[in-house]
Amino acid sequence: MRVRIALREKGVEFDMREEDLSNKSPLLLKMNPVHKKIPILVHNGKPVCESLLIVQYIDESWVRESPLLPSDPYERARAGFWADYVDKKLNPAMRTMWLSTGEAQEAGKRDFIECLKVLEGELGDKAYFGVERFGYVDVSLIPFYSWFYALDFGVVEECPKLVAWAKRCMQRESVAKSLPDQHKLRDFLLVRQKKLQAK
Numbered sequence: 690m691r692v693r694i695a696l697r698e699k700g701v702e703f704d705m706r707e708e709d710l711s712n713k714s715p716l717l718l719k720m721n722p723v724h725k726k727i728p729i730l731v732h733n734g735k736p737v738c739e740s741l742l743i744v745q746y747i748d749e750s751w752v753r754e755s756p757l758l759p760s761d762p763y764e765r766a767r768a769g770f771w772a773d774y775v776d777k778k779l780n781p782a783m784r785t786m787w788l789s790t791g792e793a794q795e796a797g798k799r800d801f802i803e804c805l806k807v808l809e810g811e812l813g814d815k816a817y818f819g820v821e822r823f824g825y826v827d828v829s830l831i832p833f834y835s836w837f838y839a840l841d842f843g844v845v846e847e848c849p850k851l852v853a854w855a856k857r858c859m860q861r862e863s864v865a866k867s868l869p870d871q872h873k874l875r876d877f878l879l880v881r882q883k884k885l886q887a888k
Contacts, residue, residue, distance in 0.1 A: 690832035690867050691740040692728050692747070697863035698823070699751040741772050744828055757825045771811060771818060772829035779804040783836060787878055798842050805844060809851040816857060823861060831858045835871050 696703050708717055708727050720729045720736035730737045730746065737746045748757040759765045782804055785797030808830065812818055818826035834855040837844040845852050858864045 690869075691828050692730055692743050693867040694828050694831065694863045695744045695747040695757060697866060698757065698828070698861075699747060699754045701747070701751055701754075741776065741829060744825065748825070755823075757819075757823075757828060759819065759824070768819070768825040771808070771826045774804075774808070775826075775829045775833070779808070779830075779833060783833065786842075787836075802843065802847050805848045805851055809848045812850055812854055814850075817854065823858065827854075827858060831855065831864055832868060834859065835868050835874050837871075 693703075693705070706716075708714060710727070713725060717727065717729065718725055720731060721727075721738045724738065726738075728738075728740050728743060730743045732746075732750065737743050744757065758768055779801065782797050782800035786794055786801055787797075789797060815821070817823050818830070837852065837855065859868070
């Protein structure tokens with residue numbers, strides 16, 4: 690989702706190929722022989738792997754259109770820090786929530802909300818994490834918005850500024866076209882939870 694958002698922000702036309710991760714294609718294995726996972730951006734025949742690195746590559750390759758990373762080195766480093774926080778703190782908490790049940794799931798929910806509160810503190814009263822401009826941290830975090838509704842555990846009440854930020858982001862065509870439908874995601878997760886509980 691991050692890659693699609695970044696490419697759309699830059700106005701770059703692209704072809705997207707879905708992958709069956711239970712039966713990885715020869716192209717995927719050739720383009721990412723180390724980790725053998727997606728996403729992969731193939732540009733001029735060369736692969737770029739890992740979503741945050743791909744977004745950075747897109748920003749540096751299409752410089753003139755809608756910059757995502759700040760030009761100031763300090764602000765650029767801060768943006769990198771918060772994007773890394775999303776991957777290293779928020780993502781694991783979310784995975785714990787939907788891959789577990791019982792107390793482990795409840796602990797994951799608490800961790801997820803706490804991570805969101807930290808991010809909301811960083812956002813403050815700004816329109817976007819890039820201050821008044823949609824940027825790198827916004828691209829890194831907004832894919833999690835679909836999960837707010839799908840997991841339904843009080844994000845709206847706990848993090849109203851973050852929810853308002855997400856709604857602003859959803860007004861952007863690049864975001865609206867790139868995120869999954871929240872209702873379909875919720876249905877998928879409910880089926881997944883029933884399977885986990887049946888084990």
